[in-house]
Amino acid sequence: MVTLQEIIDFAEIERGHLEAIAELEHIPEVVAAELAYQMIRTPQGIYQLHNLFLDAIEQAEYAGSRDKVRRVEAMYRDFSRRFPKPRVI
Numbered sequence: 001m002v003t004l005q006e007i008i009d010f011a012e013i014e015r016g017h018l019e020a021i022a023e024l025e026h027i028p029e030v031v032a033a034e035l036a037y038q039m040i041r042t043p044q045g046i047y048q049l050h051n052l053f054l055d056a057i058e059q060a061e062y063a064g065s066r067d068k069v070r071r072v073e074a075m076y077r078d079f080s081r082r083f084p085k086p087r088v089i
Helices: 004-011 015-025 029-039 043-063 066-082
Strands: none
Touching: 004 015, 004 029, 015 029, 015 043, 015 066, 029 043, 043 066
16 A cells, blocks of 8 residues: 555655645645646646645735744745746746
């Protein structure tokens, strides 16, 4: 049986990013791993993931959740370093 960690390793994405995607999309982590795997393969997918993080930051700000804002911002900074936002999609 394949473990979640093996799926994460295969998806080539950090665990924190995966957890954020699962939380933001309201899906299980294993589904988020598959989604992330597909999305990081194209500039359009990377662009959409950037927007997902930015939307999450905006929602947390609107809700007044400073802790969540800081947490998602930190994950987004790390994600941005690893997967720069495409200039043209």
